[in-house]
Amino acid sequence: MSIPTVSLSGVPDPLPEGLAVLDVREQAEYDAGHVDGAVHVPLMDLPDRVGEVSQGQTLVVCRVGGRSAQATGWLAEQGYDVVNLDGGMLDWEAAGRPMVSETGQPPQVL
Known part of the structure; x- marks a missing residue:
């Protein structure tokens, strides 16, 4: 099975209505910087928390x-x-797309 993949240039900025973002990084990575409004489910938790993933385009x-x-x-x-x-x-991050942080520090990718 091939993985449906898009490069950043193929992702509209700002993100369109109806497009959800799922962040599968670990908690510390997510807290340091993520897409505003992203749903956070670490990869290892995904099978148990799949119900939190949008049924629309993600x-x-x-x-x-x-x-x-x-x-x-x-x-x-x-x-x-x-x-x-x-x-x-x-x-x-390199493209300067907007990010938010949960740490009180400027957002960054760990």
Whole structure:
């Protein structure tokens, strides 16, 4: 099965209505910097928390795209409309796309 993947240049800025973002990084990574409004479900928790994933179109992100590719493949097998962000949050940050942080510090990708 091929993983549906998009590069950052293929992701509209700002994100369109109806496109959900699923962040599958670990808690500390998410807290340091993430897409505003992203749903956070660490990759290892995904099978138990799949009900938190939007039934609509979802962009799956992680740091560089490896974990999100795993999550995207698994979610696609479950019938979800998902796409993996190639280059992940590192590309997002490098492009100057908006991010928020839960740490009280400026957002950054760990």
